[in-house]
Amino acid sequence: MDGLPMGRRAFSSTSPSFRATARVGVAATGVALALLLVVAASGCEPVPDGTPYDLVLAEGQVMDPESGLDAVRWVGIRDGRIATISQIPLAGADTLDAAGLVVGPGYIDLHAHGQDEENHRLFALNGVTTALEMEVGTAEVDEWYREREGQARLNHGVSVGHLGVRIAFYDDPSDFLPSGPGGYAVATDEELDTIRSHVRRGLEEGALGVGMGIQYTPGATRWEVLEVFREAATHQAPVFAHVRGFGVEEPGGSVEAFLEVMGAAALTGAPLHIAHLNSMSLEETPRTLQMFEEALERGLDISAEAYPYSAGLTSIQSALLDRYETAPDTALERLQWAATGEWLDRESFNRYREEGGAVVLHLNTPEMEALAIEHPFTAIASDGRIRDGVGHPRTAGTYARVLGHYVRERGKLSLMDALRKMALIPAERLQEWSPDFRDRGRVREGAWADLAVFDPETVEDRATYAEPALPAVGFHHVLVNGIPVVRDGGVVEGVAPGTGIRAGSWSPGS
Ligand SMILES: [Zn+2]
CATH class of the missing domain: 3.20.20.140 (Metal-dependent hydrolases)
Incomplete structure (x- = not known):
C-alpha cells in the first residue's frame, strides 16, 4: 500500500484535488514517457513482440482491496484478463482515459x-x-x-x-x-x-x-x-x-x-x-x-x-405479507404500492393482495x-x-x-x-x-478484467421510490472480461461479454 487512504485524499476539501495529485504523478514519470510504446509494466518488461495490449486503462488511481494497492497506474488488458499493472504508460490497440478516476474491481x-x-x-x-x-x-x-x-x-x-x-x-x-x-x-x-x-x-x-x-x-x-x-x-x-x-x-x-x-x-x-x-x-x-x-x-x-x-420490496401475495392480514390497520401505513407510489390502507391492501404485484415496505x-x-x-x-x-x-x-x-x-x-x-x-x-x-x-495481474472506473467526487445514485429506474451517475467505464459495457458514461450497445459462471465441479456434459 502506498499513499494515504483514498477516502481522505480524494474527499478532503483542503487537500489538493485528486485530479491534481494524479497529474503530478504523471509529470514525475516524465522520463519514462519517452519509452511510451516499448516499455511496460512492473519490472519494466518490454511488451512481448511489441504487440500493444487489447485495451489500456490509462493513468487511473488503481485500488485493489486485496493487496491494498492504491496508486496511479496504467492497466494493460489482453484476452480478457489484466496482463499488467504498470507505473509507466502502456500502448493499447484501444485506450480509455482514467485520469482523475478510480480504477477498482x-x-x-x-x-x-x-x-x-x-x-x-x-x-x-x-x-x-x-x-x-x-x-x-x-x-x-x-x-x-x-x-x-x-x-x-x-x-x-x-x-x-x-x-x-x-x-x-x-x-x-x-x-x-x-x-x-x-x-x-x-x-x-x-x-x-x-x-x-x-x-x-x-x-x-x-x-x-x-x-x-x-x-x-x-x-x-x-x-x-x-x-x-x-x-x-x-x-x-x-x-x-x-x-x-x-x-x-x-x-x-x-x-x-x-x-x-x-x-x-x-x-x-x-x-x-x-x-x-x-x-x-x-x-x-x-x-x-x-x-x-x-x-x-x-x-x-x-x-x-x-x-x-x-425500505424493502416484495410480492404482496407472498407469505411475507401474511402478518398484515391480521395486523392493525395502522401497520399498513408503511406499505407503498410500487407501480403507482400510493400508500396502502385496508381496502387497497386487500384489493392488491388479490391482484398481485410489488409492494414497498418502509420498515x-x-x-x-x-x-x-x-x-x-x-x-x-x-x-x-x-x-x-x-x-x-x-x-x-x-x-x-x-x-x-x-x-x-x-x-x-x-x-x-x-x-x-x-x-x-x-x-x-x-x-x-x-x-x-x-x-x-480483485485488480491484480492475471485476474479477469472486470473493472469499474468511476469519479469518487461525483458518483451518485439517482433512483428513487417514485423513479426507481433512474441510472446512477459517475461510472465512466465498466469492463466485463476486458470488454467495455459502459464507456465514457454511456451504455455500449450490442455487446454481451458476460460469462455464465458455474461451480468448479461442473464441466460441460457432466
Ligand atoms: Zn429476500
Whole structure:
C-alpha cells in the first residue's frame, strides 16, 4: 500500500484535488514517457513482440482491496484478463482515459434478481460486472445458464432455489415467490426426499449454491431446512438464506430466525450466507450483527450482505405479507404500492393482495441501515430487480449510493473498505465452491478484467421510490472480461461479454 487512504485524499476539501495529485504523478514519470510504446509494466518488461495490449486503462488511481494497492497506474488488458499493472504508460490497440478516476474491481452482486437486459444495463451503470441470483435461484439450473449463453451483458450465475423446487414440486401458481402450496404445504418424508434430490440435481448442474427463502415457505419445517442444509453440506456448497422472520416480536422475530440458520450451518457444516441482514433485522440490527460476529469467532463459515435502503420490496401475495392480514390497520401505513407510489390502507391492501404485484415496505430506519452497511464484514448486495421500470431504487442505485452517500458524505466507510465489501468479500464467499471467483473481485495481474472506473467526487445514485429506474451517475467505464459495457458514461450497445459462471465441479456434459 502506498499513499494515504483514498477516502481522505480524494474527499478532503483542503487537500489538493485528486485530479491534481494524479497529474503530478504523471509529470514525475516524465522520463519514462519517452519509452511510451516499448516499455511496460512492473519490472519494466518490454511488451512481448511489441504487440500493444487489447485495451489500456490509462493513468487511473488503481485500488485493489486485496493487496491494498492504491496508486496511479496504467492497466494493460489482453484476452480478457489484466496482463499488467504498470507505473509507466502502456500502448493499447484501444485506450480509455482514467485520469482523475478510480480504477477498482467491478462489483459482484450476490443478490441480483434482475437477469435481463433492462436490469443488466442499470447494474452496469452502477459498476456491477457480475450479477448473481443466489437467494431465490432457480429450479432448473442448466436451462437457466443455457438461456443466457452468449447473450448477457454481465457475468451471471444462479443457485438452485429451494423456493423454485417447491413451486415446481407442489405446482404453485407463482413463478417467483410462492403464493400457494409451494409456500404452505408441509412435506411428507417421501416428498422431502424428492425435494432434496432436486436440490442435489441443481448442484450437479453447476449451481453456485443453494438458495432459500424460508420466510416465503412457512410450510417448510425446521427439519426440512436442516435437510436442505445437509444436502448443501454434502457438496460443501454455500446456502444463501432469506431467514424465517424479522423484527423484535417473538416468536417469529430476527433473533430466532438467525438462530435457525446459524444452528443449521453449525450442525451440518454447510457454509452460510445471510441475505439482506438489514431488512431481516430492523431494530434488532445491533443484536444480529453481534450474533454474526460471535458466529465468526466460533469459526462458523458464515457471511452476510446488506443493501443501503431503509425500505424493502416484495410480492404482496407472498407469505411475507401474511402478518398484515391480521395486523392493525395502522401497520399498513408503511406499505407503498410500487407501480403507482400510493400508500396502502385496508381496502387497497386487500384489493392488491388479490391482484398481485410489488409492494414497498418502509420498515427500517436510516440508523439501522447504516449499522448494517458500515459493518466491516458485511458484503453489499442489491436485491435488485426492475420490471418495465417498476421496482425498488436499490436496483439502479445500490453501489453508487454506498460510494456517494456512505463513503463521500457520511465519511465513516473508507473507499477501500467499500470496494472490499462490494467486490472482494462476495468473491471470497464463492471461490471455494467456484474457483473462477479467485480471479474476480480483485485488480491484480492475471485476474479477469472486470473493472469499474468511476469519479469518487461525483458518483451518485439517482433512483428513487417514485423513479426507481433512474441510472446512477459517475461510472465512466465498466469492463466485463476486458470488454467495455459502459464507456465514457454511456451504455455500449450490442455487446454481451458476460460469462455464465458455474461451480468448479461442473464441466460441460457432466
Ligand atoms: Zn429476500
